[in-house]
Amino acid sequence: METLKLVLESVWRVLLVGLLLGAGLPALFAVGVRGAAIGNGYEATDGTTHRPNPLGTVLAVVMFAAVIVAVILGITVIVASGFGLRVSFENIYPTLVER
Numbered sequence: 001m002e003t004l005k006l007v008l009e010s011v012w013r014v015l016l017v018g019l020l021l022g023a024g025l026p027a028l029f030a031v032g033v034r035g036a037a038i039g040n041g042y043e044a045t046d047g048t049t050h051r052p053n054p055l056g057t058v059l060a061v062v063m064f065a066a067v068i069v070a071v072i073l074g075i076t077v078i079v080a081s082g083f084g085l086r087v088s089f090e091n092i093y094p095t096l097v098e099r
Contacts, residue, residue: 021074025067032063 038056043049073094077087080096088097 021070025070028063029067032060032067035059035063 035056038053041052085096087094
């Protein structure tokens with residue numbers, strides 16, 4: 001019974017990370033693209049035009065920055081493991097430490 005509990009706990013963690021990174025980052029990017037469209041003004045399918053909204057630009061910048069930080073952090077984890085290091089999240093910001 002203990003083994004089944006450990007397996008289900010591991011599956012739940014993998015599913016959560018997969019949803020966050022597999023679907024979450026593209027969703028953030030899509031929100032950023034939508035924010036950029038709102039920030040520049042756009043024409044709806046019914047022909048109405050919408051004025052540029054600066055909050056859309058701010059939203060786009062924040063979303064794109066979050067995606068870029070996640071990608072850089074992922075690359076850092078991969079490269080660090082190749083050098084025998086690991087990324088530690090003990091501080092406010094990630095640091096590289098020896099294994």
